[in-house]
Each structure stands twice: as C-alpha cells, then as structure tokens.
Amino acid sequence: MMILQPILLGIVEGVTEFLPVSSTGHLILAGALLGYDDSRWATFDIVIQLGAILAIxxxxxxxxxxxxxxxxxxxxxxxxxxRNILLAFLPAAVIGLALHKKIEALLTKPILVCWALILGGIAILLIERLVKPGRMHGVADVPAGTTLGIGFIQCLAMIPGVSRSGATILGALSLGVERRTAAEFSFFLAIPTMLGATVLELAKGGVSVGGEGGVGWPEIAIGFFVSFIVALVVVRAFVGFVSRHGFAPFAWYRIIAGAAALAWLMR
Known part of the structure; x- marks a missing residue:
C-alpha cells in the first residue's frame, strides 16, 4: 500500500478545496510534477473531496x-x-451529466490548468477592483434568480484550474452578495456538487480496490482522512482572512503558481 502519495494529495485537497485556487487543478499539477499516473489517481482525486466536504x-x-x-x-x-442550494446545484448537475466525457478529457491537460490559474487570478483582481460591496446577507436571503446565476457561473469550474469555489464566490460577489455570505454559499453548494461528482464516478465503476488497475480503498481512506483534517483548519481561517483582506492575495498566488508550473512543464 502506498502511504506518502495519498498523504500529499490529501493535504493538497484539504488546503485548496475551499480556497479560490482550484483543488482539481492543484491535484492535476501535483500528479504531473511528481510523476503520478493520472489514470490511476483520477478516481482518488474525486472521492477524497468528500473528506473536505465532511469538514464543512x-x-x-x-x-x-x-x-x-x-x-x-x-x-x-x-x-x-x-431552495437556493438546490437551485444553484441544478446547472452543474445538468451540464455535468451532459458533458462529463469531455470534462474528463480536460483532466489530463496540466498546461490548461496553468493558463486557467493565471487567467483566473487576473479575473479575481479585476472583480475585486470593479465590483462594489454586496448587500445580500445570508444564504436564505439571496433571490432565486441570483442563485441560479451563481449556479451557472459555477459551471465554469468544469474547466480544471478555474476553481469551483472561486467561480462560485466571485460569481456571487458580482451579483451583489457580500463576501462572507458568498464564501459560505460556496461551502454549502460544494456538498451536493461534490457528492454528485463522486456518485457519478462510482457509478461508472471507476474505483479499483487494489491491483494494478487503480488506486485502492486503503489509499482513498488515507487521502480522505488527511483532506478532512486539513480542511477543518483551512476553512476556519479562510472566512476571517477574506473578511479582512479580500481575495487579491489568492489572485496573486494563482498567477505566480500558474506561471511557475507552466515554466516547469515547458522544460
């Protein structure tokens, strides 16, 4: 049984799932930079996200x-x-089912992740500068039309590197939701979204328990536990940090990390 790889990937997942930096993108880049076989770890990458969801x-x-x-x-x-959580989840459910094969093909393209990180960072800086502070407080108080708009914006995260939490949070900010509520909306929306993605993966028979065809349940269990513990710590700190400093620090991180990974991969 492998131990180091699940621990490393579990840490990456726990740190990045709820930050606007793309957990899927980081897992893809981690696999590319460390020489992991994407085909063996694809299901692992999806299922361990439930550990981070459990933290919420x-x-x-x-x-x-x-x-x-x-x-x-x-x-x-x-x-x-x-109503708001389910309504925001609906676009991802419909579009994800319709395009899941094309989405899976994108998961093997680390270069795409690099560019998505860079462009996403620039988008965050622009939104932080141009969007006025929102007035909608509380997930239950967001109008249905705004909620559906957030759901469609979340679908941009089907491109690896865009970031599900980033798209959701910044979409909410752009539509008039204040920062703390936007972050918490993203947390709650992650639950049905990631559960749906995991169920779809399991329904396809993507998990191999041991053997050479894929990563087994022991590795998945390790990654799940590590991502859960790390996400507990990160989420506690994230809301307070964003309330004080905004999202610009994450934008600059995305740009620097994307550029550095791009330079490494181009070698």
Missing amino acids: VVLYWRTFWAVLMGLAKRSPGAWRFV
Whole structure:
C-alpha cells in the first residue's frame, strides 16, 4: 500500500478545496510534477473531496441543524436556504451529466490548468477592483434568480484550474452578495456538487480496490482522512482572512503558481 502519495494529495485537497485556487487543478499539477499516473489517481482525486466536504458538515453543523428544525417547523427561511442550494446545484448537475466525457478529457491537460490559474487570478483582481460591496446577507436571503446565476457561473469550474469555489464566490460577489455570505454559499453548494461528482464516478465503476488497475480503498481512506483534517483548519481561517483582506492575495498566488508550473512543464 502506498502511504506518502495519498498523504500529499490529501493535504493538497484539504488546503485548496475551499480556497479560490482550484483543488482539481492543484491535484492535476501535483500528479504531473511528481510523476503520478493520472489514470490511476483520477478516481482518488474525486472521492477524497468528500473528506473536505465532511469538514464543512462538522464546522457548520449548527447551521444544518437549524435548517432541519426549520424545515420541520415549515420556516420560510429554512425552505429558502434549501431552495437556493438546490437551485444553484441544478446547472452543474445538468451540464455535468451532459458533458462529463469531455470534462474528463480536460483532466489530463496540466498546461490548461496553468493558463486557467493565471487567467483566473487576473479575473479575481479585476472583480475585486470593479465590483462594489454586496448587500445580500445570508444564504436564505439571496433571490432565486441570483442563485441560479451563481449556479451557472459555477459551471465554469468544469474547466480544471478555474476553481469551483472561486467561480462560485466571485460569481456571487458580482451579483451583489457580500463576501462572507458568498464564501459560505460556496461551502454549502460544494456538498451536493461534490457528492454528485463522486456518485457519478462510482457509478461508472471507476474505483479499483487494489491491483494494478487503480488506486485502492486503503489509499482513498488515507487521502480522505488527511483532506478532512486539513480542511477543518483551512476553512476556519479562510472566512476571517477574506473578511479582512479580500481575495487579491489568492489572485496573486494563482498567477505566480500558474506561471511557475507552466515554466516547469515547458522544460
């Protein structure tokens, strides 16, 4: 059983899943730069994202519990919360199912990731400079039309390197949602989105338990646990950091990391 690779990739996933820097892009680049076989680690890369998703459930359990109690009591706010998450998830579900083969083909193109990181960083700087502070506070208070728009913008992240959280957060900011709510909307939306991606991968029979055809369950379990622990720490710090400093530091990181990886790969 391999141990070092799952630990390294689990750390990469946990650190990058909820930051606007593209976890999928970083996993692809990690595989390319460290010489991993993409075909063996593709399913691993998808399934360990559930570890990071579990971190959101743990950190925001009070929010989810309040929503469940609100649904039982027929609270309008709780129903709007669920409506908004499901409505924002709908475009990714439809487009992802329709184009999943083409999306999978993009996962083997590290050069594309580099350019997506660079261009995405430039886009973040422009949005930070041009977009005025949003006035929509709270996921349940975002209008349905705005929610659907965020869902369509999230679909840009089907291009590896764009970043699901980055597209969702910046899309929300552009549509008038304030920073903290935009970040939390991205966290909550990740749950159905990544669950759907994992279920689709498992339905295709993509996981090989041992053998030479793919990475087995022991490696996946290690990556899952590591990504969960790391994401717990990162998400706690991320919301406070963004509230104070905005998203520009992540933009500059994307540009520098994308350029450095591009130069390395072009060697």
